[in-house]
Amino acid sequence: MLSRTAENLYWTARYLERADSIVRLLEVAYRISLIPNTKEGYDNEWESILATSGIKNEYLSIYKEIKKEKIEFFLLFDDRNSSSVKNCITSARENIKMVRTAVTLEVWNAVNSFFYSYFDLTKKKYYTKDLPEIIDLVKRNVNLIKGTIINTQLLNDGFDFLILGNYFERADFTARIIDVKYFILLPSTSLIGTQIDNFQWSLMLRSVSSYRAFKWAYGNSEIDYIKIIDFLILNSKCPRSLFFSVEKISYHLKRLKNHYKENKNFPSKIENVFRKLKKLSVNDILDEGLHEFLTTFIKDISTVYSDLEKKYFLGS
Amino acid sequence: MFNEVINKSTVRSPYNKVFNWAEALPKNTILKKQIQAENLFKKIGVTFSVYNNYDVSERLIPFDLFPRILSASEWIKIERGIKQRSIAINAFLNDVYHRAEIIKAKIIPEKLIYNNPAYDIKMVGFNVPKNIYSPIIGTDIIRTNEIDFKVLEDNCRTPSGVSYMIENREIMMRMFPELFQSLNIEAVDSYPSYLVDILKSLAPKKCKGDPKIVILTPGHLNSAYYEHSFLADLMGVELVQGSDLFVNNNITYMKTTEGPKKIDIIYRRIDDEYLDPLYYKNDSLLGVPGVITSYKTGYVNICSAPGAGLADDKAVYTFMPDIIKFYLGEEPVLKNIKTWRCYDVKECKYVINNLEKLVVKEVHGSGGYGMLIGSKASKKELNIFKNKINKDPENFIAQPILELSTVPIFDKSSLSDRHVDLRPFSLIGHKKFKLVSGALTRVALKKNSLIVNSSQGGGVKDTWVLAD
Numbered sequence: 001m002l003s004r005t006a007e008n009l010y011w012t013a014r015y016l017e018r019a020d021s022i023v024r025l026l027e028v029a030y031r032i033s034l035i036p037n038t039k040e041g042y043d044n045e046w047e048s049i050l051a052t053s054g055i056k057n058e059y060l061s062i063y064k065e066i067k068k069e070k071i072e073f074f075l076l077f078d079d080r081n082s083s084s085v086k087n088c089i090t091s092a093r094e095n096i097k098m099v100r101t102a103v104t105l106e107v108w109n110a111v112n113s114f115f116y117s118y119f120d121l122t123k124k125k126y127y128t129k130d131l132p133e134i135i136d137l138v139k140r141n142v143n144l145i146k147g148t149i150i151n152t153q154l155l156n157d158g159f160d161f162l163i164l165g166n167y168f169e170r171a172d173f174t175a176r177i178i179d180v181k182y183f184i185l186l187p188s189t190s191l192i193g194t195q196i197d198n199f200q201w202s203l204m205l206r207s208v209s210s211y212r213a214f215k216w217a218y219g220n221s222e223i224d225y226i227k228i229i230d231f232l233i234l235n236s237k238c239p240r241s242l243f244f245s246v247e248k249i250s251y252h253l254k255r256l257k258n259h260y261k262e263n264k265n266f267p268s269k270i271e272n273v274f275r276k277l278k279k280l281s282v283n284d285i286l287d288e289g290l291h292e293f294l295t296t297f298i299k300d301i302s303t304v305y306s307d308l309e310k311k312y313f314l315g316s
Numbered sequence: 317m318f319n320e321v322i323n324k325s326t327v328r329s330p331y332n333k334v335f336n337w338a339e340a341l342p343k344n345t346i347l348k349k350q351i352q353a354e355n356l357f358k359k360i361g362v363t364f365s366v367y368n369n370y371d372v373s374e375r376l377i378p379f380d381l382f383p384r385i386l387s388a389s390e391w392i393k394i395e396r397g398i399k400q401r402s403i404a405i406n407a408f409l410n411d412v413y414h415r416a417e418i419i420k421a422k423i424i425p426e427k428l429i430y431n432n433p434a435y436d437i438k439m440v441g442f443n444v445p446k447n448i449y450s451p452i453i454g455t456d457i458i459r460t461n462e463i464d465f466k467v468l469e470d471n472c473r474t475p476s477g478v479s480y481m482i483e484n485r486e487i488m489m490r491m492f493p494e495l496f497q498s499l500n501i502e503a504v505d506s507y508p509s510y511l512v513d514i515l516k517s518l519a520p521k522k523c524k525g526d527p528k529i530v531i532l533t534p535g536h537l538n539s540a541y542y543e544h545s546f547l548a549d550l551m552g553v554e555l556v557q558g559s560d561l562f563v564n565n566n567i568t569y570m571k572t573t574e575g576p577k578k579i580d581i582i583y584r585r586i587d588d589e590y591l592d593p594l595y596y597k598n599d600s601l602l603g604v605p606g607v608i609t610s611y612k613t614g615y616v617n618i619c620s621a622p623g624a625g626l627a628d629d630k631a632v633y634t635f636m637p638d639i640i641k642f643y644l645g646e647e648p649v650l651k652n653i654k655t656w657r658c659y660d661v662k663e664c665k666y667v668i669n670n671l672e673k674l675v676v677k678e679v680h681g682s683g684g685y686g687m688l689i690g691s692k693a694s695k696k697e698l699n700i701f702k703n704k705i706n707k708d709p710e711n712f713i714a715q716p717i718l719e720l721s722t723v724p725i726f727d728k729s730s731l732s733d734r735h736v737d738l739r740p741f742s743l744i745g746h747k748k749f750k751l752v753s754g755a756l757t758r759v760a761l762k763k764n765s766l767i768v769n770s771s772q773g774g775g776v777k778d779t780w781v782l783a784d
Contacts, residue, residue, distance in 0.1 A: 003571040004560050097536050101549035109359055116358070157573060260574050315571030 001102070003315030006161045008099040010313075012111070013149075013165030015092035019085045020142040021173045022075055023135045025049045028207040030131055033068065045203070046071050052173075052180045053083055069128050076134060077122055085138060089118050104152040107145065114141040157259050160252040164308070167252075171245035171301050177207055178232055179294040201228055208232065208240040229282045229290070242297065243277050249304065250274045256312070270304045273297075318461050318721040319733060320384070330385040330782055333499060338382055338724075338731060346381070346729040353379055353487050378775035379484060380725040381491065384736060384757040388784040391502075394457065394465055394740065395751055397650030400640060402453050402744045405472060405627045407643040409449035412626065413439045423638050428631055428659075431710075433680065436588065436623030438595065442612055445518045446746040449621040452511070452583075454478075457650065457738040459721040466651045468718075468737065470636070472628040473620060474585045477756040477776075478507060478741045479543035482550075484778040485754070500783040502753035507741065508550035510752065514745035515581050521614035527580040529553045530570060532561070534586045534602050539771075544585050558586075563606030568616040581617045582607070588622045630679045630713050631657060654716055658709040667714040668705060671698050674714040676705065689766065691717055720766055723777065725759060735760045737768050738779065753781040 032045050046066050050056040053075070062080060063070045078084045093115040100108050118141075121134060146166070153159045181204055201223045205211040210231065217235065218227050235241045250270045257264065285293050321331045357376050386394070411417050412429055419426050429435055454475025456468040485504050489496055512529065519527040533544040535557050548555035554570065561570050561579070569576035589596040592608040610616045626632060632639075634655045640648045656663040656674075667674060671690045678686035688701045705712050720735035740755035757777040758768035768774040 001573045002554050002556065002560055003573055004557065005554075006573045094536060097541075097545075100545050101555065112359065256573075312573045315573065315575065 001157050003313050005099045005102050005158070007309075007313040008095040009102060009158050009161040010165035010168075012092050012095040012099075013162045014169040015088045015095065016111075016142050016145060017166045017169040018083060018173070019088035019092070019138055021169070022053060022083065022085050022088070023138040024209055025052060025177075025207055026072065026075060026131065027135050028203050029068075029071075030135070031206065032203070048180045049075070052176050054176070055081055055083055058082075072128055072131060073126050077126060086118065086122060089115055102158050104148075106148050106152045110141070110145045110148045114145065117141070157256060160256050160259070161312075163252050164249060167245040167248040168301065168305055170240065171242055171249065172298060174208055174232060174240055174242055174245065175294050175298050175301070177204070178229075179291060179298075182290045182294065201225070204228065205231075210238060210240050213238060213240075226282050229285060233285065234277065234280060234282065246270065246274050246277055246301075249301075253304075253308070268304075269300065269307060273300050273304065317719040318459060320459065320721050320723050320736075323462070330387045330390075334383060334385060334495065337495065338726075343729040346726050349381060349491050350726065353381060353491055356487055356490065357483070377480065377770045378761060379487065380759060380761075380775050380777050381488070382724055382726055382731065382777065383488065383495075384723050384738070384777045384779045386779070386781050388782055390465075391753055391781045393649065394738075395753075397465070397467075397648070398453075398455050398740060398742045398751060399744075399749050400644065400646060400649050401455065401467070401470065401636070402450075402742050402749065404636070404640045404643050405453065405470060406447065406449055406744060408639050409621070409624055409627055410444075410447045411643070413449075413623065414441065418639070418642055421642065423642050424632070424635050428635075429626070432626055432629055432632070434588075434623065434625035434629055436626075438608070439621065439623040444621045445520050445617045448518055448619075448744060448746065450624040450627060451514055451518060451619050451744055453742050453744070454739050455650075455742065457740070458653075458718060459738070460719060464651065465738075466653050467636070468653060469630070470628045470633065471739075473587070473625040475739070475741065476540040476543055476585075477739055477758075479546040480776050481741065481752075481754055481756045481779070482507060483546075484756075484776055488778040499780070502781040502783050504752045504754035507752045508547060510743055510750040511547070511583075512551050512553070514743040514748060514750060515583055515619060517745035517748055518617055518619060519580055520611075520617040523580040523615075523617075528578065529581045529583060530556045530561075530579050532556055532558070532582050532584040532586055532604075534590065538585075540585065553583075558590075558601065558603045561604040561607065563604060563610045566606070566610050566613045566615050568604070568607055568610045579616065581619065583619050588625065591618065591622060630677055631659075631710075634713065653718065656714040658705055658712040658714065664705065664709050667712075668702055671702065671714075673717060675717055676701055676712055676714045679711050679713060689717060718766065720760075720768075723757070723759070725761065725775070725777075732763065734763070735766050735768065736777070753783075755779045755781075 026049070029045050029049055046068060047056065050059050050066075050071065055074075058081060059071065059074050062078075063074065074081050075084055077086050079087065081087065093111055096103060096108065096111050117137065121130075121137075149159070149162055153162070181200070202211060205214050205223075205228065214223070214227075214231055217231060217237065221227075231238055231241065233242045236243050236247065238244060250273075253268065253270055321328060321335055327335045354376065357379060408418065412419075412435075416429070418424050419429060450472040452475060454471040454477065456471065457465050458468050459465050481504055515529050516527050529551070530553055531544055531548045531551075533541060533555055535541065538544070545555050554560075556570055561568055562576075563569070564576075568579050568582070570579050584591065586602055590600045590602040592603045592605060593600055594605050595608045596603070607616065607618070608622070611618050633652065634657055636652055637648045640646060656667050658664040658667055667676065671688075672693070674690045676688040676690070688697065690698065693701070720737060722733040723736050724731040725734050736757050736759045738755050738757055740751060743750040757779040758770070759775050759777055760766060760768045761773055761775045765773070770776070
């Protein structure tokens, strides 16, 4: 496969996952705005959305103040925001357009139709009351595209690159979300068990669309930080956990190695990351320091990506 | 003006069935089918980019559902004419870049060749594989009456539109399967495999084994990008950009996930001057540094050859009948359109004095730009062009205002005549000539307009060649 083809497939999936993550963040913020008396938490929430997406400075340089409507527009439609949903969808389509012969007609159609329906929205003025519908449109379409990929693509190397793009983005994004809010997960005597805590934790779960899943996994017991850390980092069944993403990345990198008949004995970085995660407990993470753990994790994943890029995308 | 469907108040025989069918179609069916067809095109992504459009810079080429039809005998003549022209064009290019006998014989003026911007001096003396410079030619043909098909233009560089020929057919077959059951219509879907076959016959000297073909595109922003990816897909070859290729030790490679892979034939869809920054434009990133050296040392073939555009220049066009006679000793099967060359003082005078009756074209212009239709121009425009011609006569030719034939379109669900042209795509390789029985019909959607170019409001039609 052409190196650029592999790269375009990877980034198609990565941008789609990013668009999906951004609207999930918006969904959480939207929920908060519906709850009375959360003035303070509410402002914090908007700030942390910007921080999680890594675009707080970009935003402030343009709009100067934290304001709900403006942030929504900035995240959904603003051309000046390189990670706006609009730009993510455009980039995803541009990438897939360059390799449209490497995906099935169904996959291309799904991405292309998504692009057109989202662009219809950009032609109209944005009103904040439209937010729930837009969130729904994006989530529905991204899920449709992913399903189409799984249902129609040949499981060849191109498939692996698509899936890798998805999980590299998710690993990175989940780690950032936890990191931005790590302070609410730390045991502190003054706040433990208070309403605020519970509320914040449930929001965190919602922001990775795992609130319901958490209940399934842990029953109806009280939410606490140990369970949340376990769920979002170490749980092998939670599709949003770091563990899950790393397992997928490791599996698909291995498939590529087999596909290209590479030397199997050559140890890879992702194996080390995965092995480490398997052995960890929540207490180990807390001992290391949650923030330190996440920083190392994000760095590790980015090294794994650099290796992948060097090996498959630069191709010389 | 020749009406291809109704002549002397009777329906011409190739259109018999279709005309009755079209007349009988209920209005709302037509509208419904038009919307369906448009959605299909949009879904497949058949679009072309428009450079001066800020928004989503992609548009659909309007597609009209009423087919253009040619009988078997009409097609045989067109095919003979195109084949003759393709052979002559390649013989001409080979001669011009070697002994230049045609200049020595004083058939074509020397300066028309050597001062021509499309003439590539670096190609002189180089033997291109199998002496084929331009394997893919799109010939623009117009019909003037019952008998005459005339050539308006030869496109020898990177003619586009063949994807529309194939997609238009796909759409028509989906929309109106009943027509294909009742009429005997020649298929067009073998074009991609013909193209592979033709290109493989042009493998470079140092190629061993089955030649590896790639299509070289300027990228997804190019107006014909859809076509590039469409062809790559149907031909089963890689679609590459300049940055996907590199040259090492004169060998051209593409970068793959499994390391470098050697390639043998580049079907390039980028212009000469972007091919290799070491040879041509050195500020361009579209090309491949060193690929011309790889080409000249026989490791890779570039189709069409650099400098092949010389043969489709509008000034050289006027000599095409002489070129055919000179190399083949035959009379041209397809006639040229009467053309005045402004570099000739006498002809130029005629042009200036009769401007309102003529179409004036820039010699190197294309896409319907840089063109004046005398009858439709204002006094001011006529004067501007007079000055332009006087200043630089060599840059202009003039032709009579053509009576392009008409075929109806569905205009808001009723039939209305519009002007059309015809572009078949011929393929010439080593001792091989291939032409699918079909073509692209371009149609001017504005009533009475003669400009069929898609960039200026033209649309397309499916083109049927009936089997005997």
